[in-house]
Each structure stands twice: as structure tokens, then as C-alpha cells.
Amino acid sequence: MRRARRAARSALRSLSGEFSAATEALRSALVELRALTEAQLDFPEEELDSLHRDDAAQRLSRVRSAP
DSSP states (O other), X not given: OHHXXXXXXXXXXXXXXXXXXXXXXXXXXXXXXXXXXXXXXXOTTSOOXXXXXXXXXXXXXXXXXXX
């Protein structure tokens, strides 16, 4: 019975777009992190200040802890 409830909840979340929204948010965050990384690789002579590094680190931390 418990399995059936979990399956029903999962199906409901899927139908409501919850999974799609979560994967899109994750994809968007990864694209932003990639852009930040590529900018640093393309323009190494322009130092990133600690504010930008901290921001990138926080973004990565959020991505890593996403459910």
C-alpha cells in the first residue's frame, strides 16, 4: 500500500510539471556555472575578485545539494 501511494505521488508530481521544473532549474544553473568557468578560462588575465569566486562557489554548492 505504501509503495502505491509513493508511486501515485510521484506520478502526480510528474503530471504537474514538478520534475520538469526542477530539471530546468538545475540545467539553467549549470549553464550559468559553465559560462562563468569559460569566461575565466578565456580571459585569465582579468582576475576574478573574491566576490565573483564566492558567488560561483555558492552556485556550485546549491547545484550539488539540489534534490
